[in-house]
Amino acid sequence: MSDAVRDSMRAEFSDQTALEPFVFATAQYESGDWDSAPMLPANVIDSVARYTSLPVRPQGVSVPLSSEAVFAYPLLFLTGHLPVRFTTREADVLRKYLVRGGLLFVDDHNHDVDGAFHKTVREEIRRVAGPLVPLPNTHELYCSFFVFENGPPTTSHEMNGWGDNLVHEQLDAVLRNGRIAVLYSSKDYSSEWSFHPDNKRFLSVDNTKFAVNLVVYALTR
Amino acid sequence: MNDTMLLSVVAGVRRALTRLVYARATLLACSVALSAWVVLDGVRVIRGSAPFSAGRSAGFALGIGLVVLLLVASLLARRRTRDINDVRAALWIEERDAGARPASFTLVTLIEALVGLRSSAAERSAAERSAADASARAIAESPLLRASARSVLARTDVSRALRRSARNQLLGPALFMAGALTVLLVGALVRSSPIGIADTVLRVVTGDTAMATPIPPLGAWQVRIDAPAYMRRAPQQFGDVQNVAAVSGSTVELRGTGPVPEQVIERLVGDAADTLTASRRERALLPTVNGEGWQVRTVATDGPFALQLSRGGRARLLIVEGRADSIPGVALLQPARDSVFRTPEGSLALLASVRDDIGLATARFELIVSSGEGERFTARTVPMGARRFAGDRVGTIRATMDIAALKLVAGDIVHLRAIARDAHPASNREYGSSETRSFRIARAAEYDSVAVEPAPPPEVDKSLFSQRMLLMLTEKLEKQRPTLERKTLMSESVRIGRDQARLRQAVGDVVFQRLSGDVSGEHSHTVGDGHDHGVEQQQGKLALSGGNVGGVLEEGDDSPVIAINQPLLEAYNAMWDAGRELEQGDPKAAIPHMRLALAAIERARSAERLYLRGKPPTVIVDIAKVRLAGKDTGATNLRREREALPPREARRAARLVVAAQLVTSDVSVARDSLAVLRVEALGDSPAFAAAVGAVLDALGRSADATEAFVRARRVLGGVVRTDAGAWSRGVPR
Numbered sequence: 038m039s040d041a042v043r044d045s046m047r048a049e050f051s052d053q054t055a056l057e058p059f060v061f062a063t064a065q066y067e068s069g070d071w072d073s074a075p076m077l078p079a080n081v082i083d084s085v086a087r088y089t090s091l092p093v094r095p096q097g098v099s100v101p102l103s104s105e106a107v108f109a110y111p112l113l114f115l116t117g118h119l120p121v122r123f124t125t126r127e128a129d130v131l132r133k134y135l136v137r138g139g140l141l142f143v144d145d146h147n148h149d150v151d152g153a154f155h156k157t158v159r160e161e162i163r164r165v166a167g168p169l170v171p172l173p174n175t176h177e178l179y180c181s182f183f184v185f186e187n188g189p190p191t192t193s194h195e196m197n198g199w200g201d202n203l204v205h206e207q208l209d210a211v212l213r214n215g216r217i218a219v220l221y222s223s224k225d226y227s228s229e230w231s232f233h234p235d236n237k238r239f240l241s242v243d244n245t246k247f248a249v250n251l252v253v254y255a256l257t258r
Numbered sequence: 259m260n261d262t263m264l265l266s267v268v269a270g271v272r273r274a275l276t277r278l279v280y281a282r283a284t285l286l287a288c289s290v291a292l293s294a295w296v297v298l299d300g301v302r303v304i305r306g307s308a309p310f311s312a313g314r315s316a317g318f319a320l321g322i323g324l325v326v327l328l329l330v331a332s333l334l335a336r337r338r339t340r341d342i343n344d345v346r347a348a349l350w351i352e353e354r355d356a357g358a359r360p361a362s363f364t365l366v367t368l369i370e371a372l373v374g375l376r377s378s379a380a381e382r383s384a385a386e387r388s389a390a391d392a393s394a395r396a397i398a399e400s401p402l403l404r405a406s407a408r409s410v411l412a413r414t415d416v417s418r419a420l421r422r423s424a425r426n427q428l429l430g431p432a433l434f435m436a437g438a439l440t441v442l443l444v445g446a447l448v449r450s451s452p453i454g455i456a457d458t459v460l461r462v463v464t465g466d467t468a469m470a471t472p473i474p475p476l477g478a479w480q481v482r483i484d485a486p487a488y489m490r491r492a493p494q495q496f497g498d499v500q501n502v503a504a505v506s507g508s509t510v511e512l513r514g515t516g517p518v519p520e521q522v523i524e525r526l527v528g529d530a531a532d533t534l535t536a537s538r539r540e541r542a543l544l545p546t547v548n549g550e551g552w553q554v555r556t557v558a559t560d561g562p563f564a565l566q567l568s569r570g571g572r573a574r575l576l577i578v579e580g581r582a583d584s585i586p587g588v589a590l591l592q593p594a595r596d597s598v599f600r601t602p603e604g605s606l607a608l609l610a611s612v613r614d615d616i617g618l619a620t621a622r623f624e625l626i627v628s629s630g631e632g633e634r635f636t637a638r639t640v641p642m643g644a645r646r647f648a649g650d651r652v653g654t655i656r657a658t659m660d661i662a663a664l665k666l667v668a669g670d671i672v673h674l675r676a677i678a679r680d681a682h683p684a685s686n687r688e689y690g691s692s693e694t695r696s697f698r699i700a701r702a703a704e705y706d707s708v709a710v711e712p713a714p715p716p717e718v719d720k721s722l723f724s725q726r727m728l729l730m731l732t733e734k735l736e737k738q739r740p741t742l743e744r745k746t747l748m749s750e751s752v753r754i755g756r757d758q759a760r761l762r763q764a765v766g767d768v769v770f771q772r773l774s775g776d777v778s779g780e781h782s783h784t785v786g787d788g789h790d791h792g793v794e795q796q797q798g799k800l801a802l803s804g805g806n807v808g809g810v811l812e813e814g815d816d817s818p819v820i821a822i823n824q825p826l827l828e829a830y831n832a833m834w835d836a837g838r839e840l841e842q843g844d845p846k847a848a849i850p851h852m853r854l855a856l857a858a859i860e861r862a863r864s865a866e867r868l869y870l871r872g873k874p875p876t877v878i879v880d881i882a883k884v885r886l887a888g889k890d891t892g893a894t895n896l897r898r899e900r901e902a903l904p905p906r907e908a909r910r911a912a913r914l915v916v917a918a919q920l921v922t923s924d925v926s927v928a929r930d931s932l933a934v935l936r937v938e939a940l941g942d943s944p945a946f947a948a949a950v951g952a953v954l955d956a957l958g959r960s961a962d963a964t965e966a967f968v969r970a971r972r973v974l975g976g977v978v979r980t981d982a983g984a985w986s987r988g989v990p991r
Contacts (some may be wrong), residue, residue, distance in 0.1 A: 067860065068726055081875035084886040095879045122726055125733075134877060 040208050041216035049242040057093035059085065059256060064141070066102045066127055067121035069154065071147050074089060074227035077114070081248040083234035088249050089182065091256065102127040107134050111254035115143045122155040128165050135211075135218045136168050140255040148192075148200030148225035155223065162211065166219045169209035181254040183246045189222065192229040200225060216258055220251070261372055263396070265344065267411060271349035274420050276339045278344030278427060283331035285431035292326045292438030345370050354419040355410050355564060364406035371397040428964075434739070476569045479514040481576065482556075488681045489616050490649055500933050500954070501577035502556035505616065510578050512565065515551040519569040522554050526563045528938045542738055562937040575930040577937045584680035586614040586690035588621070598696045602666035608643060608657040610676035610692055617649030622676035623657050627664060628671045640664065649681065668701045725759050725833075725859055729852045730752060732836075736845045748843040758852070762833035765859075768798070771824050799831040829858035900975070907974055910935060910946070914974065918967050921957065929957055949973040 046083075061063040061078045065071045078097030085093045100107045107113055113134070123131065135141065143162065145155045162169060172178070174188025189206060195204045211219040230245050237243055327524050348369040352362070371394040397403065479499035486507040496502055504510055525540040543565070545554040556565065558580035565576040592609035612621045622644035628637050628876075643657025645894040655676060664672065676692040735742075735750050836851035903911055920928035938948040949970035956963035 067856075076877065079879050082879045082881075083884055086879060086881045093881060095881050096877075122730065233875075233877060234884075 038076060038137055058094045059112075059252060060094045061097035061252075062107065062113050062163065063086075063097060063099045064107070064113045064115040065099045065114065066121060067124055068122045069117040071115065071117055072099065073118055073239055074116050074144075074231040075257065076231040076233055077116075077227060080230045080232060080234045080237075080245050082115075083237070084243065084245040084249050085252050087243075088246065089253065091252070103130055105130060105133075107131075107139070108137060111139060112252060113141045114144070115141060115158075116146045117154050117158075118146050118152075120153040121161055122157060123165065124159050128161070131165050135213065140214075140217055140251075141166075141219045142222070143219065144222045144225065144227045144252060146225060146227040148194050148223060148228070150201045150223060152200070156243050159221065162221065166211045169211055169219065170215070171207045172210040172220070174207060176217075178220075178250055178254050179258070181250045181257070183219045183250055185247065185250070189224060190244065192224045192226060192244070194225040194228050216248075217254070264407065264411070265369070265372060267416065268344045268347045268351065268365075271351055271416060271420070272342055272344055272423075275342050275347060275423075278420075278424055279335045279338050279342070280332070281424075282427050282431060283335035284328065285428060285435055287327035288324065288436035289431050289438060290487035291320065291327050292435055292442065294323065295320060296438050296441045298440070317774040342375050343407060351414055351416060351419075352410055354416075354884060355414045361408070362406055364403050364408045367397060367404050368407040371395075423927050428439055431728065474573055476516065476519065476574050479512055479574075479576075482511040482513070484509040484511070488683050490681075500575070500929060500958075501937065501961055502580060503579040503581065506558055506560045506580055506582050508558040508580075509555060510565075511546060511553060511555045511560055512567070512576060513551060513553045514567075517548055517569065518545050518552040519554070521568040522580075523566045524556055524563055525566060526561065527934055527939060528562060547642070562940060564934055564937070573930075574926070575933060577933045577938055579940065583680065584615050585688045586612055586618060586621075586680050588612050588676045588678050588690045588692040590674070590676050590695060592694035593697070596695055598700050599661065600700050602661050602664070602668075602670070602699050604661050606659040606661060606697075608655075608659055608674070608676075610655050611652070612647075612653045612655065612676070612678040612690070614680045614690075615651070617651060618647035618653055619649075619679045619681045620644065620646050621653065621655045621676065623655065623659075623674065623676050625659070625664070625665065626673040628673070629669075633917075637879065643872065666699050668699050671696055671698045724757075725829075725852065726854045727929070728758055728761065729856055732840070732845045732849055732852055736849060739845065744843070747845075750795055751840045751843045751845050751848075754845070755837045757850075758837040758840055760835055762830055762837060765826055765830045765833065769830065799834050800827050825858040825862040829855045829862065834856060900977075903975055911971065912940065912972055914950075914967070914970060921963065925957060932957070943974075945972050946970065 063071065080095055081179060082095060082097060085091055086095075096126050100110060100113070102113075102115075103124060106133075107130060131141065143158055145152065146159070147154050149155060159169060174185075179185040179188055189205075191204055194200060198201070204224075205223045208224070210217045210222040211221075226247070230248060345366060347909045348366045351365075352365045356739065374394045375391060375398060481496040481502055482501055482502050483494040483496070483502060485493075485505055485803055504509070519621060522543040522545050523540050524543055543554050543556060545552045545567075554565070554567070556578075558578055560580055560582040561597045562577060562579045565578065567574050567576070588610055589612075590608075592607050605763040608623050610621070610623065612618055624641040625640040626637055626640060628635060630636055635924040642659060643655050645653070645655050647653050659674075664670075667674070673694050673696045675694045677689050678691075679687070731754055732751075735747070735754065741745060752988060832851045832855035836848040839845070839848035839851065861910045902908070913931065917928045917935065921932065932954050936947045936954065939950065949966070953963050953966040953970055
């Protein structure tokens with residue numbers, strides 16, 4: 038490959054990169070309350086902009102899970118309190134999305150292993166992507182940008198004993214070819230991160246840093 | 259006299275002359291050192307500073323200076339003594355020979371020849387030595403020359419000549435040194451004398467008898483504060499203080515030793531005093547004799563004043579910080595807020611805290627009951643929970659108010675407060691009171707409470723989930739249809755159909771509940787109840803009645819206009835169709851209707867979604883701002899000149915600077931000035947007064963007051979300085 042060709046490819050790649058910033062997408066499914074954490078996307082976008090030089094779109098999008106438009110987004114966020122039942126179309130699209138390399142991040146907004154969301158969504162994930170297994174706390178997800186030596190950061194909702202009154206030591210995941218396809222959290226990041234980003238200045242430690250790891254992992258692995 | 263004796267006499271004179279040079283140089287060095295000391299002391303005394311010799315390092319400095327001067331003098335003397343040899347000594351002797359005028363120089367010639375013979379043996383070569391020796395020996399052995407030289411020595415009294423020379427050369431420097439030493443000793447003696455020798459000498463010399471009796475300046479004093487009787491406090495004794503605090507009405511007694519002060523002036527200080535005439539601003543007090551000393555009394559007022567006492571040419575100030583006895587402070591803790599009672603029953607706990615700077619006397623609650631309406635109002639005052647205090651500074655009063663005992667009626671208003679008095683005996687003494695709470699008995703016709711009842715969970719969400727479950731069950735049944743027997747398929751399909759019917763009934767209830775608010779009330783609405791409220795039933799389905807195609811229903815004149823959720827009607831009808839298909843054992847035909855119902859419910863849910871906490875704002879992150887790459891004008895703030903102080907602060911700043919300058923010359927005067935400055939600022943600028951107080955403390959401890967002065971100046975100018983902060987990234991301090 039000549040240098041001219043390589044340069045032209047690099048220029049083209051850089052142009053594409055410049056034209057396609059990262060867009061935070063929230064999965065919109067037909068059952069349940071998919072929009073229960075309305076402030077979370079802005080907060081994650083703020084953290085990505087604050088800590089990385091990744092091009093990022095200033096506003097997130099909500100994408101119907103039944104639409105093939107989800108294929109345009111490398112990271113899909115799914116949360117809720119109510120039972121989740123994917124439609125056939127949603128299951129098919131999600132299955133294709135995962136096969137094509139997308140990463141679905143599911144968070145239990147109830148923070149309750151006996152809750153309706155936890156039980157139903159794990160059944161749906163098993164149906165679509167396979168069984169969830171515990172993700173080791175030494176996984177590269179925890180050092181893809183910031184280093185979390187003890188695994189996933191604990192949320193205040195866990196510490197305050199809400200939900201199932203448990204502190205979940207690990208996240209669960211469905212791995213495909215050594216890469217996380219579905220990441221499942223019972224830690225209620227939906228509550229932890231759902232605040233206006235302007236209020237980060239009141240925090241001694243920004244609790245949304247782990248979201249940066251998620252985004253970087255989804256974009257680079 | 260042989261040659262050896264001759265040389266010995268001449269050598270003795272040479273040594274004496276050498277010692278004389280060294281002695282004169284030493285005396286001159288000492289004289290110069292003492293004279294410099296006297297000059298320095300004189301300059302400092304003229305400038306008002308403390309004498310140089312009063313310092314601790316005076317002796318050390320004198321020693322160093324003296325050593326240096328002695329070294330210099332010895333070097334100079336050494337250079338002079340190089341020229342003094344035996345020949346010069348012989349010449350010096352011959353010059354003192356009074357019998358040979360002019361001098362014959364025979365002694366000089368002989369000594370020179372003898373010295374030449376003695377030195378040639380060691381210093382010259384053999385050829386030179388032989389030639390010089392022959393010449394010198396010829397001179398030295400000349401009988402005439404020897405006889406003449408002996409006669410010179412015989413005629414001259416060498417010892418007397420040496421004494422005269424020593425007197426002539428040493429007397430001047432010695433007198434010079436003695437004079438400087440005398441000045442220094444007399445100055446030290448005058449300074450160390452408590453009664454002033456100089457004044458005594460002056461009085462004796464002038465013959466003034468009045469002055470002949472020395473008056474010592476004011477020394478230490480004792481201050482006694484007797485508080486007013488109602489305060490029940492023991493007298494306070496202070497030593498030689500510069501300022502004391504006293505409550506208004508306290509007696510301030512000042513006692514000292516020695517003669518009665520010549521003048522005692524009580525002078526008001528502060529801005530308020532500046533507006534008074536001199537006669538009202540100050541008054542003379544009459545000190546009295548008390549045993550071997552004196553005393554003077556005055557009474558403290560609400561404001562500060564200064565006592566200026568003068569005696570023996572020295573004036574001292576005592577600042578009395580008079581302050582008023584403040585009225586008690588009262589805080590009503592319970593009830594915490596105003597209220598409205600439906601009925602005049604029950605009891606109310608009352609709680610108040612009281613405090614006073616001197617001591618509390620009594621405290622109680624006070625109720626004012628206002629009754630009536632229109633133009634007829636009556637009011638009555640009811641005391642409650644009275645308590646006496648034995649001079650406590652802090653206390654609490656409690657009471658329980660029986661509302662029924664007040665015999666209140668609807669519309670009555672009760673104003674409640676707590677009041678407290680201290681022990682001040684004045685008849686017109688103010689009392690302290692808390693803020694007032696009020697509670698009212700509600701009238702029967704009014705309703706002034708707001709009840710918020712929790713809303714039930716939205717029915718549409720539950721219906722949505724149920725419909726989705728039914729659809730999934732139906733799809734599953736249709737998928738299993740080829741493998742199922744008709745009977746089984748029929749039973750399963752009918753079971754799902756029954757659930758579909760129940761859900762349809764629930765949706766119908768939602769529709770009609772929205773019309774009346776109650777499905778089981780007297781005027782309830784259900785499917786087919788016969789009422790026409792804009793919705794009618796046609797063959798099991800619901801439809802808008804003819805005159806209500808827009809879905810808007812008017813429930814009489816007083817009811818609000820309610821929009822019927824049309825998607826729910828569509829869902830209801832689709833469920834009806836789906837249920838009919840299911841009851842016929844055809845799940846495949848039911849599925850499209852069920853999907854229609856599900857979509858309709860979804861639309862209804864979206865239309866009815868309520869955000870109880872308010873709809874969250876749409877946040878668009880300002881990426882440039884987050885990355886600190888936003889607006890930057892490139893212009894930095896310019897340093898501005900500090901604004902000039904207001905006139906009053908400017909005057910105080912000037913006084914502060916003067917006091918700072920005085921510290922180096924007369925600390926007591928500086929302290930007096932600062933004390934007056936402090937007490938003037940107590941009222942309007944307590945921060946500056948505190949800063950000046952810190953300066954006084956430092957001066958009282960003989961510590962370095964520079965920092966305190968700087969801080970006082972900054973406080974006066976309102977300059978805010980913060981400690982240099984460490985970098986947030988953890989740079990060590």
